[in-house]
Amino acid sequence: MNKWLNPRSAFGITLIAVALLALPFVAAMGGQAWVRILNFAILYVFLALGLNIVVGFAGLLDLGYIAFYAVGAYTYALLASPHFGLHWPFWVILPIGAVVACFFGVILGSPTLKLRGDYLAIVTLGFGEIVRIFMNNLNAPINITNGAQGITLIDPVAIGDFKFSNTSQILGISLSGPQKYYYLLLALVILVIIINLRLQNSRVGRAWQAIREDEIAAKAVGIDTRNLKLLAFAMGASFGGVAGGVFSAMQGFVSPESFSLIESIMILAMVVLGGMGHIPGVILGAVLLSILPEALRYGVGPIQMAIFGKMLVDPESLRMLIFGLALVLVMRFKPAGLWPSPERKRELQDAGARNG
Amino acid sequence: MAELLLQANNVAKHFGGVKALRDVSLSIRQGEIYGLIGPNGAGKTTFFNCLTGLYIPDGGGFVFNGKPLLADAPHQAAERGIARTFQNIRLFANMTALENVMVGRHVRTNAGVLGAMLQSKATRAEEAAIRQRAMDLLHYVRIESRADDLAKNLSYGDQRRLEIARALATEPKLLCLDEPAAGMNHTETEELRELIDGIRQDGTTILLIEHDVKLVMGLCDRVAVLDYGALVIEDVPAVVQKDQRVIEAYLGA
Numbered sequence: 001m002n003k004w005l006n007p008r009s010a011f012g013i014t015l016i017a018v019a020l021l022a023l024p025f026v027a028a029m030g031g032q033a034w035v036r037i038l039n040f041a042i043l044y045v046f047l048a049l050g051l052n053i054v055v056g057f058a059g060l061l062d063l064g065y066i067a068f069y070a071v072g073a074y075t076y077a078l079l080a081s082p083h084f085g086l087h088w089p090f091w092v093i094l095p096i097g098a099v100v101a102c103f104f105g106v107i108l109g110s111p112t113l114k115l116r117g118d119y120l121a122i123v124t125l126g127f128g129e130i131v132r133i134f135m136n137n138l139n140a141p142i143n144i145t146n147g148a149q150g151i152t153l154i155d156p157v158a159i160g161d162f163k164f165s166n167t168s169q170i171l172g173i174s175l176s177g178p179q180k181y182y183y184l185l186l187a188l189v190i191l192v193i194i195i196n197l198r199l200q201n202s203r204v205g206r207a208w209q210a211i212r213e214d215e216i217a218a219k220a221v222g223i224d225t226r227n228l229k230l231l232a233f234a235m236g237a238s239f240g241g242v243a244g245g246v247f248s249a250m251q252g253f254v255s256p257e258s259f260s261l262i263e264s265i266m267i268l269a270m271v272v273l274g275g276m277g278h279i280p281g282v283i284l285g286a287v288l289l290s291i292l293p294e295a296l297r298y299g300v301g302p303i304q305m306a307i308f309g310k311m312l313v314d315p316e317s318l319r320m321l322i323f324g325l326a327l328v329l330v331m332r333f334k335p336a337g338l339w340p341s342p343e344r345k346r347e348l349q350d351a352g353a354r355n356g
Numbered sequence: 357m358a359e360l361l362l363q364a365n366n367v368a369k370h371f372g373g374v375k376a377l378r379d380v381s382l383s384i385r386q387g388e389i390y391g392l393i394g395p396n397g398a399g400k401t402t403f404f405n406c407l408t409g410l411y412i413p414d415g416g417g418f419v420f421n422g423k424p425l426l427a428d429a430p431h432q433a434a435e436r437g438i439a440r441t442f443q444n445i446r447l448f449a450n451m452t453a454l455e456n457v458m459v460g461r462h463v464r465t466n467a468g469v470l471g472a473m474l475q476s477k478a479t480r481a482e483e484a485a486i487r488q489r490a491m492d493l494l495h496y497v498r499i500e501s502r503a504d505d506l507a508k509n510l511s512y513g514d515q516r517r518l519e520i521a522r523a524l525a526t527e528p529k530l531l532c533l534d535e536p537a538a539g540m541n542h543t544e545t546e547e548l549r550e551l552i553d554g555i556r557q558d559g560t561t562i563l564l565i566e567h568d569v570k571l572v573m574g575l576c577d578r579v580a581v582l583d584y585g586a587l588v589i590e591d592v593p594a595v596v597q598k599d600q601r602v603i604e605a606y607l608g609a
Binding site for chain 1: 408410430434435442446447448450451460462469472475479482483486522525
């Protein structure tokens, strides 16, 4: 704990804290849309850190992670909307969402964890699709999810009469809805980061790493690999469930469309691109990959107009083209991710030296 | 006579048509160094894998410390007190030497997710104890100076030692070593002999698979010979060495 007390790191932490607190006001200068983009960036950090437990720590390739996010989102939507006429408070629903997602994690995990690598990836991919298709079709014979129309008018997060959806005055400062959600998300994500860090350096974290390194050796020293993999799945799923709940409340609307395969792939890309298993790297990956496409959305059009005087390429396609190219380049020149853990960096360097 | 620690009763294992083990029965006594030798492909490692739960025997079974051993649960074998090393070293290559041994403590400790999240007093105390014990074990096998190096960067001999330290971290009653001297030079083998002898002196029973006949005969209290998956003889080294069947098995005469 002493390292927090030395003046230099204390100064650094204060600086980061001030920057994070001021950020929504800076972003608001460019419009509330930018605050929303920030909020989604934090939500993706949340999701990426959850997936990092499964992929980064335990080494299980999960291509259906978004399913748990969907389960959490729908749990929130069903328990806090006119759809069933239920309006439970968010601090009751978020834990329920975590538990329900965790339950689904175990359901997916228990039959599949004998598989590894590619095989596990395919099964999880299928699972993700099954959940989405269920959400799409569970409107008959009993209307549970309202099908493709989704669920609307979901309650915002509220503490008593203090609602997170509208603008309000606190100590003379005007806070918009998205700005309030920003602080809520920030608090949640800091909690998740702390949990991640503590897990990584624990008995359980070491066991996960051992399984990732050599499953047979892990068994031989007495690690119950099945249960620990299941635990990784369940933990990752519950983080996804909580993130889904916040998403639901923030948007006020959920539909199956939000939980397509590309979302799973994006979150996985954040983990891999940032630096698998390395928490600061995963955060960086999530922030970059969620903000970059948005920045391109706003930037590509005007830049073309400035240079060529007319739109040569449809901004929407160009945006994805540049985004894809950026991913390829990062993986080509930084195969361990943008900010890998020191060990992983060495691992890849050694492999490179042997092959080259 | 010392008490029996492990009894193998008619253990059989086949892969397709190949009979890797044919009704092997042997017994290991508390506190001895027991050698298991035989030509390549005789079934020594298969026997190890059945014992440590990596393979499920097709027939027979083991009684360990008075109770039958479950066939298909490797982590339970470790919990009961059977630890092993591997013929082709299997370390957690990208973890440090210290972390490798700390993983070995897993089965004797019990901090869970909640403890880790809350960093409770008990969890922190256990974590400190794990670290201390792991350091002591690295010291015991004399590679404490490499504690913070990645396992894969250790020399071959040190990797063998690290694997033994990791196995010892599980507090085994029976330590199974699969060709620990393979690829070692004379000095290293000599040091290994001292290490194994020391582990026995400290009260751990040892089952040793080894090709180096000289090492086995010098170190072991009793030796079993496998050939084509069947037990040829089980006796003290002096008797085994003179046995006509053993000589034939090894010379192929």
